[in-house]
Amino acid sequence: MDSSRVLYVTGWCRSGTTLIGNLLNELDGVVHVGELYYLWRNGVLRDGTNSTCGCGTPVLQCPVWRDVLEQVGGVDLVGTARAWMRAQQQLVRTRHTMARLAESSGRKTAPPAVRQLGDRMNGLYQAIRGATGARVVVDSSKYPAEAALLAGRQETNIRILHVVRDPRATANSWLRPKLYIPAMSPARSTLYWTGFNAASELICRMFPEISLRLTYEDFVRDPRRALRAILGLLDLDAEPPVDANRIASLGINHTVTGNPDRLQRGDVQVRPDDRWPAQLPRRAAVTATALSLPLLTRYGYPVTPSSKASAVRQGV
Template sequence: MCALGEVVHLWQRDVRDDERCGCGDRFSACEFWKRVGKSAFDGWENVDVDRVHRLREAVERTRHIPRLASASTASAEVREYASFYSKVYAAAAEVSGAQVVIDSSKHSALAHVLRWAGDIDLRVVHVVRDARGVAYSWTKKVARPESDGTDEMTRYSPGRSALLWNAHNAAFGLLARRGVPVRRIRYEEFLADPRAGLIRLADFAGVPLHPEDLDFLRPEHADLRPGHSAAGNPMRFTVGRLPLRHDDAWVRALPSSQRRLVGAVCGPMLRAYGYPINVASETP
């Protein structure tokens, strides 16, 4: 398998802004991505980033999901936009020799676009976390190291986070009803038994694992090698030991009023995913 990071951000942050790859090199200096660009487009300089952005505005927004999901055929713009991703995936598979490439983009609208790409065997892993934990995470101030500390990760209010949590999770459910293979796994479930979780997900991807494939995984940590994530969470730069722990700081740190707000907005889906509606604060 080959993890590419959040490819949805590749066009601006990497091709145009030349931010750092997960391996530490600038995108333009990373041998892996240079080879991918050569194979996919005969060089990244041949990618019309402005065109990609225009297509994204036209077809890959959350507001477009109802149209994408209900359409019986794809528009020329949808197919053209999906083709940029198809070329990157195919080139990455060729360069890496991997059977499966993993795009960890979180945009549900992109998944709805990609279902129209006939040359992609699309399988979606739908990772769900308690909406209150997600809301707390989006309030934190986190620097983006790939921009040399000059920029920060996006931040949202708990109310906006709750609305986005509902919209994106519902969109992945709709994708499954449109015939796309979708496998849901809860964040909390995965942290409880990462080894079993990876085995199930690899099987879903069509790549059965052998015991030695998981030698990097220990009960409380994972030993990570350098990767080539184009964009994503700052932890993509982690090399070596990565602790595996259930982050439940939100139970103590998210104010009770905000916790109740998110719980009320997301209540039906929290219940559907097996989360408790009422969570008592551990704050004295």
């Protein structure tokens, strides 16, 4: 049986996916490449503020990515990057998820452009395996339409991890800008939360056998249990790289973009960030709560933050 896998992480940002990916990166045979969707814009064209590889060098100077790009970039790397970005904009925005699901499920025939993008993505994953020696590629791009496109391709052998966090916690996080991205209003953040998670929900429903839903809250509460669930999804017999005190040691990674925390090295403790009930202004909390219903309660989050409820659940 082919042991090669792609773990595609979907959901909305500020949900702990960078740390989850970097923890998996510590396992033999697993490589976390960060938000691969932005390889071309940020890494190749440097048309963004997050163009450093996780190893600390610019993506184009990183030996791993130089090797990968030599295989998939062709003689005109800039032209390849621009063509890839056009395809992304035209075919795998969140609004395209339903169309990609219809094709992956066999209800419709995928247009040539969609098949070509799928071939290119599969070739990119293969090049990454070749450059790193990994069997499992963790892609934390979080674009549901990409996951939907890949779900019907047997050669990609995808597994889908849907990570969910309380929308009021993500709204609170988005109030503060990061080094590479500006702040966002609670209303806008929650509308994105709803759209990305609703799209991810559709994928998990259609492909439950290759999907796992995990809440951020369950992950930080018991990272060893959460990681075991992910390893089960990947058919990997390995020990979670976190000790009983929720401490892990992180080494070098080759993430192409993502949360600046991806550059962190050494010992880290997986700790909950539950500051939002005290920090998020009441009006913002009400807005986020209203805009996220009914998904808020579906995922086990209380309408008021007086109780905690959720569990690691497969598929649905």
